[in-house]
Amino acid sequence: MLGAIARGLARLAIRNLTLEDAQTRHARRPPLPEQFDFEEMRRDHEAGRISRECRNWLEMMIVTEPGTPVYTAMLSGLEDARRPEFEAFRRFVVEIWTPEEAEHGECALRLAKAIGFDFDPAMVRDEADWARGYFEACPPCHRVLGTAAYTVIQEELTYLSHRAYAECSGSPELTRMGHAIAAEERYHACFYASRLRDALEVAALDGMTEEEASGVVAEVVARFQMPTNFHSRAFRQHVNQEMRDQAKAHFLAHKATIKRQLGPLFMAAGGLPLVRAVVRAKSPIGRYADEDAEAYARSSPAGE
Ligand SMILES: [Fe+2]
Numbered sequence: 001m002l003g004a005i006a007r008g009l010a011r012l013a014i015r016n017l018t019l020e021d022a023q024t025r026h027a028r029r030p031p032l033p034e035q036f037d038f039e040e041m042r043r044d045h046e047a048g049r050i051s052r053e054c055r056n057w058l059e060m061m062i063v064t065e066p067g068t069p070v071y072t073a074m075l076s077g078l079e080d081a082r083r084p085e086f087e088a089f090r091r092f093v094v095e096i097w098t099p100e101e102a103e104h105g106e107c108a109l110r111l112a113k114a115i116g117f118d119f120d121p122a123m124v125r126d127e128a129d130w131a132r133g134y135f136e137a138c139p140p141c142h143r144v145l146g147t148a149a150y151t152v153i154q155e156e157l158t159y160l161s162h163r164a165y166a167e168c169s170g171s172p173e174l175t176r177m178g179h180a181i182a183a184e185e186r187y188h189a190c191f192y193a194s195r196l197r198d199a200l201e202v203a204a205l206d207g208m209t210e211e212e213a214s215g216v217v218a219e220v221v222a223r224f225q226m227p228t229n230f231h232s233r234a235f236r237q238h239v240n241q242e243m244r245d246q247a248k249a250h251f252l253a254h255k256a257t258i259k260r261q262l263g264p265l266f267m268a269a270g271g272l273p274l275v276r277a278v279v280r281a282k283s284p285i286g287r288y289a290d291e292d293a294e295a296y297a298r299s300s301p302a303g304e
C-alpha cells in the first residue's frame, strides 16, 4: 500500500512523456548539423585550441554516434518489440530517435573531418558484430524491459560525454554543439524512462512479480557497458587505455550527478521497489548506498 502511494507520488513528480510529446518536440526542432560552423571548429583545431583530453572525448564520440543504424536494428528487432503495448517505444525509435541520432552521427563525421580524425563509419555499421557484444554483455536486453533500462542509462552517460568535451573544448563553437547534442540525449533518457514504465506495467500484466521485474532492471544496471565497447573493430583500433581511463574517471567524478538524474527517472518508472533494486545493484560507476533511494525519491532531473 505504502509502496503504491510512493509510486503514485513519484509519478506525479516526473511527467510521463508520450509519443505525441516527442512528435511535437521533434517537429519544432531545426536540423542539427546545419546549426554549427565546422570550419570554425577546424580553425580552432588548427590553432591548437583543442586539448588532448577534449580530443579523447571527441574520438570516443565519433566512433559511437555514427553507429545509429545498428542501434535502430537492435531496438526495433527486440523479441517483444512488436507487441501493441510497445507502439510508443517502437515508433519513437523509428520515427524520432533514429533521425535525431543520425544527425548526431552526421555532426560527428563533419567534426572528424574538421579535426583530421580519419574514421570510416562502416566500422560501426556492422549490426551482427555490435548485437553480439551487446546481448552477450546484457542477456536481459533481448526484451524491451531490459533494453529500455539500458537505454535510459546509456542516454544519460552519453549526455555526460557530450558535456565533457563541451566543457574542456577550447572552441566555443564545439562547446555549443556539445551542449546542444547533450540536451537531446537527456530528452532521450527521459523518454525511454517513460517507456521503461510501460515495460514494467506490461511485465506485471504478464504475471511477473514486482521483485522479478525490478531484478531484471538491476541486472541491466550491474552489467552496463557503453555502446562504444561493442563495436569491436572500431573499439580496438580507436579507443585506447588512456581514453577508457579518462571516461571512467569522469563518470566516477560525476557519480552524484548521474544519481540525481537517474534516480528520479527510475523512481517515476517503477517506484521505490525499482529504486531499491537499482541502488543495490553493483553498478559500473560504484556501489550505490541504500539511502540513495530516499535521495532519489526527493530529487528531480535538472533538465536542460
Ligand atoms: Fe546521440
Ligand SMILES: [Fe+2]
Pocket (backbone or CB within 6 Å): 101, 155, 158, 184, 185, 188
Ligand atoms: Fe540519444
